[in-house]
Amino acid sequence: MLSAVEDYPKTLMDFEKRFSTEAACRDYLFELRWPSGFECPQCAHGKAWKRSDGLLECGGCGYKVSAKAGTIFEGSRKPLLLWFRAIWWVTSQKNGASALGLQRSLGLGSYQTAWMWLHKLRRAMVRPGRDKLTGTVQVDETYIGGAKPGKRGRGAEGKSLVLVVAQENGKAVGRVRLVKINDASSDSLEAAVKETVVPGAKVKTDGWKGYNGLGALGYEHEEVRTTGDIGDNLLPLCHRVASLVKRWLGGTHQGAVSHGHLAYYLDEYTFRFNRRTSKSRGMLFYRLLQNAVAIESTTYEDVALGVRGRKRRKHNM
Secondary structure (H helix, E strand, O other), rough: OOOOOOOOOOOOHHHHHOOHHHHHHHHHHHHHHHOOOOOOOOOOOOEEEEEOOOOOOEEEOEEEEOOOOOOOOOOOOOOHHHHHHHHHHHOOOOOOOOOOOHHHHOOOOOHHHHHHHHHHHHHHHOOOOOOEEEEEEEEEEEOOOOOOOOOOHOOOOOOOOEEEEEEEEEEEEEEEEEEEEEOOOOOHHHHHHHHOOOOOOEEEEEEEEEOOOHHHOEEEEEEEOOOOOOOOOOHHHHHHHHHHHHHHHHOOOOOOOHHHHHHHHHHHHHHHHHOOOOOOOHHHHHHHHHHHOOOOOOHHHHHHHHHOOOHHHHOOO
16 A cells, blocks of 8 residues: 555545545555554554455454544544545635534534534644744733633633743744643643743743743743733734634634633644645645544543543554
């Protein structure tokens, strides 16, 4: 089989031609899971053959492997052919995807199915072990949520607090990370920075005391203002990204995003923003599908409770 590494459809016509059968989708998925060649999850044997039922059977121990097992497609009764079309549609939407739009595009009979699929795909938009930001980054918080009564500033009630990490690329924004955090304490802020920024990078923040420990964590910490008040535009890249995120949530999803699922919408925005200059929709399709086989299956209960997908265990193939 042709290796799927960096091999993806370039146009819609190419996509339709290459993935016109369930077998073609299944073969491509196998190649993504084992880009360096098959390795049995049970005995590590390196050879297998295709069965008539679409499974691979290990030539060493006879273990049978499904293309869907251990991925976000596990448990789905829908064909991979339809899933591939969903992924192509999602990555082709410049301004984001809605469940209603996906339902209409694929002709799905249930809005709930479209909603579930989108949430599964959003979980796959975060690559396990993705690279942390380097160079110089700006870090600030913003509140996301509707107009509700409560305190203003870093104690705002009824809204979600999101840490915006924006990489400087001259005066432009490079890559970004968006992390939903519980509060503006040093524990929450430091954990989010450690999760998203490589040690040794230069981190620009305001004077909020929650950032005081960044230097001790190995970062070059620069305070761009002495106060910790939110509102001043001395961290312009963070301000720009925060405005874009809020506009996107209000436009694509009409602001109808629950606090429990906000982190996954932020993952979708990050996936799209960091690939905004890509000239090939096919590359986005490839990257999302590549991620989809790197995390475990997600149940409806996981989605409802906001449980993140886990790294795929070798014994759960």
